[in-house]
Amino acid sequence: MLSRGEAVLLDVREPDEWKGGHFARAKLVPYTSQLEKGVVPDDVKQVTKRIFIHxxxxxxxxxxxxxxKNQFGLDAVSIPEGFDKLRELGFDDVVV
Known part of the structure; x- marks a missing residue:
């Protein structure tokens, strides 16, 4: 779905984690410093595609x-595997 442009990938780690490596197609929206405090970028609020979160x-x-999902009604899906596990499973478009 990501490669076909039918979904969006959010990385909710913090900026220091992101700088250590991230997926090229991901958008950084940190949970602790933003989402937890109710700060959601407008471009995320307006996403009409499925959102995968890692x-x-x-x-x-x-x-x-x-x-x-609860505050903005978005079609969001949590990926239970973490960043390192996703890399092991074949997500290989990592930017370091």
Whole structure:
């Protein structure tokens, strides 16, 4: 879905984690410093596609999914596997 442009990938880790490596197609929207505080970028609020959310280990992705679904009615799905596991599973478009 991502490669066909039918979905969006959000990385909800913090900027220092992002700088250590991230997926090229992901958009950074940190949970702790933004979403948890109710700060959601307008371009995310207006997404009409499915939103896949990942973090380091799954916890922040799950919480972020709840925020986006419950507060904004977005079609959000938490990816329980963290960043490292996703890389092991074949997500290889990593920017370091």
């Amino acid at each position: 973090c380091k280990a799954g916890g922040r992705a799950s919480k972020s999914c709840d925020v986006l």
